[in-house]
Amino acid sequence: MNLTSLLNEIVSQVGAPAFVRQALTILLLSVYGYVLLSLLCPSFTFRRRMLFAYPAGLSMFTLTSFLPVVLSIPYGTATAVIAALLALAVILGALFVRKYHKDPRCFSVLYDCSIKEAVMAIVLLDLAILLSCSGVLHIALSNDSIFNYSFYPRLIVHFGGLRPNFNTFLTDVGPGAAMVGTLPYLFGFQETFGLQHMLNLVFLAIFGVAVYEKCTVSGKKSRLLFAFSAVVLLLSSTPYLLLSKWILSNDYFAVFMFLCAYLADFGTDESRSPETREDTLWLLYILLAMLSLLRIEGGVYVILFVLCVSVRKIGAKSLAFGMLLPALVLQSLYAFRIFCTMHFIAPYRFLTEGKVLLMLAAMAATLLYLLLIRGRYCLKLQDHFGVLIMAGLFVLNLLLFVKDRAGYLENMRAFLENILRSGGWGIFPLTVALLFLISLGKRFRFGYWDLMAFGYFLYALAVSFMREGGLQAGPGDSGNRVLMQALPLLLFAGIIHVLQRFGERREAQE
Amino acid sequence: MMNWWKKADKIIILACVFLLLAGANALFSFRDLPRLVPMTQSVNQLPYQQGYPEEGAYPGALLPLMVSGKTVYAKNDIQHYEFDMSDPIAPWELVLPKIYYGLNSRNLLSVMGADIVPDDTLSKVLITDEVRDRCTDLGFSNDLFRYSCAANDIPEEYGNYFHYYYFYSVNSDPMHIYYGCSDPKQLTPAGDEDLVAIWQKKTNGFGEDLYLFSRDFYDREVQK
Numbered sequence: 001m002n003l004t005s006l007l008n009e010i011v012s013q014v015g016a017p018a019f020v021r022q023a024l025t026i027l028l029l030s031v032y033g034y035v036l037l038s039l040l041c042p043s044f045t046f047r048r049r050m051l052f053a054y055p056a057g058l059s060m061f062t063l064t065s066f067l068p069v070v071l072s073i074p075y076g077t078a079t080a081v082i083a084a085l086l087a088l089a090v091i092l093g094a095l096f097v098r099k100y101h102k103d104p105r106c107f108s109v110l111y112d113c114s115i116k117e118a119v120m121a122i123v124l125l126d127l128a129i130l131l132s133c134s135g136v137l138h139i140a141l142s143n144d145s146i147f148n149y150s151f152y153p154r155l156i157v158h159f160g161g162l163r164p165n166f167n168t169f170l171t172d173v174g175p176g177a178a179m180v181g182t183l184p185y186l187f188g189f190q191e192t193f194g195l196q197h198m199l200n201l202v203f204l205a206i207f208g209v210a211v212y213e214k215c216t217v218s219g220k221k222s223r224l225l226f227a228f229s230a231v232v233l234l235l236s237s238t239p240y241l242l243l244s245k246w247i248l249s250n251d252y253f254a255v256f257m258f259l260c261a262y263l264a265d266f267g268t269d270e271s272r273s274p275e276t277r278e279d280t281l282w283l284l285y286i287l288l289a290m291l292s293l294l295r296i297e298g299g300v301y302v303i304l305f306v307l308c309v310s311v312r313k314i315g316a317k318s319l320a321f322g323m324l325l326p327a328l329v330l331q332s333l334y335a336f337r338i339f340c341t342m343h344f345i346a347p348y349r350f351l352t353e354g355k356v357l358l359m360l361a362a363m364a365a366t367l368l369y370l371l372l373i374r375g376r377y378c379l380k381l382q383d384h385f386g387v388l389i390m391a392g393l394f395v396l397n398l399l400l401f402v403k404d405r406a407g408y409l410e411n412m413r414a415f416l417e418n419i420l421r422s423g424g425w426g427i428f429p430l431t432v433a434l435l436f437l438i439s440l441g442k443r444f445r446f447g448y449w450d451l452m453a454f455g456y457f458l459y460a461l462a463v464s465f466m467r468e469g470g471l472q473a474g475p476g477d478s479g480n481r482v483l484m485q486a487l488p489l490l491l492f493a494g495i496i497h498v499l500q501r502f503g504e505r506r507e508a509q510e
Numbered sequence: 511m512m513n514w515w516k517k518a519d520k521i522i523i524l525a526c527v528f529l530l531l532a533g534a535n536a537l538f539s540f541r542d543l544p545r546l547v548p549m550t551q552s553v554n555q556l557p558y559q560q561g562y563p564e565e566g567a568y569p570g571a572l573l574p575l576m577v578s579g580k581t582v583y584a585k586n587d588i589q590h591y592e593f594d595m596s597d598p599i600a601p602w603e604l605v606l607p608k609i610y611y612g613l614n615s616r617n618l619l620s621v622m623g624a625d626i627v628p629d630d631t632l633s634k635v636l637i638t639d640e641v642r643d644r645c646t647d648l649g650f651s652n653d654l655f656r657y658s659c660a661a662n663d664i665p666e667e668y669g670n671y672f673h674y675y676y677f678y679s680v681n682s683d684p685m686h687i688y689y690g691c692s693d694p695k696q697l698t699p700a701g702d703e704d705l706v707a708i709w710q711k712k713t714n715g716f717g718e719d720l721y722l723f724s725r726d727f728y729d730r731e732v733q734k
Contacts, residue, residue, distance in 0.1 A: 151654075225525045
């Protein structure tokens, strides 16, 4: 009996049901996200709610399923569904108490769209789901794909939670990515490829919308063409194709990092209405909490993210309680669960007790800075806080260099080797460099998106250094993939500069 | 020229530039991507990709579909050992075969949905080369066994997959998964026949291979 006949037999039995279940799961996550956004962000247009429905639904599922796992509540399909519905019920209840008396129409936004819009949206959503789950889009698999993001989530569902025997899975795999990985085992399909492809399709649409919004000159058709060309540019680039097709957490992190940066930009844009800004920030809080869990170093990135956003006109409470505190709580819960309630010995692990204490201390210190110092003391310094962030990151890298010169130089060598030759970056670095070069002029300013992109780059170099073994040359090296996560930010920053150079723009306060 | 430039819709020109850059990027992507990392289309909705890279990638990914919901008879040769964990040598004693192959593999199949039944009659079974040649090779699966420690109940798991890496990947030869059945349907989710799982030391080389048989195949071909 040959393998082909066995595979054909298996595929004939499970292929169609797996396809249907994965498609339905994505649809339900999108519906869930749509309902969530309709309740939480009523000022969003119908199109905006549809655009962010899937990322919002996936994030909320991840957060609500993470909590029972980390609180040692037996985890399974029923728990995951109940937790997600409970969260929705709590939000609904809070809104009912808070808003109903002011405006009973706030719940009618759920169906606030024309029939034509609704039909178009449903058709596009279904087409995207079908394409994502069809298997037509390529994927790349590696050891980490199968074991960290498939086998480990299977273990979580089988055992109903976390166990000490999971060992370095606990300290090396982002818990959020693991929770996304449990979806196949909760709802009866075999892999997460469709989930990732759907996220990529939605991300490309949002990227296009973001470019369109920044392009404030010219007519609608010109802007549409420009936004389309920007999406095609991103889609054609080697590192994006590598990242988006590789079944790992890097793609999720890159997408959510861009979405959070975009929402923070949008939500602090004073040309938008206060309601729109407030609602945008609510969505940002959810997606940022998700981002903090996607990679094991996610909590550290949230610190940088919040500091970068703090250069904008935004209240300290939003930064502290909306963005930083949820990440701090989630990281604390996870650290407590794996380091205090379990005992495991692992000769090598990325996350250690020392690193987690350092991370939590840094998050707490940042929280205190936001609440007690920002906007009150050293105001002149705070006016140049973006410069301070970049200087701080340079100094951090310099300290790492001084600590271990040979190691740091080896890292830089591998980094350049990856960028220029063997790391899967293609001609993307040249493309971005060209965008920046042609944008140089009197109006060139180091702005919010540059801070997000280049700040992340310096942060990623530092984080890679803190990993044992440092950066290696090659596309598969995790340090190289962590750097690649910045590519949507880098490209968008370049596009912003191009628009600033060659057109008038309506600028958000930098 | 300058007047034209001033009047031209620069956004359209920029869009054209972007599309040209996209074309250049696409050329490099088409050239470089296949050699950077193998890619495949997963039209079969499975994480197992036949012929990827050469012997089939991650055959362990097929195991859940083959054993889930079925009764699987396995060797009953697990021995329990007590270790003094203050002894730094203790973790390396996990090299003992009865722990690696027996416990790791049995618990692994259990996680994949099998109902494992330890059977004394299987403990001394020997799979001959002749029988092996009548089986189908799914591919080698050293990594699967390397991570199987996560399915164990050993208190205070004192190894991890990097530790096991040296045993399963550096020291071992390729550890294959073979299967034998009368009808492929027996090893699919729709099949409800009992199965037999045997781990056997390699004839030449270091490590063990996993053999998965349908009960009738085992009775006919192995236990003659």
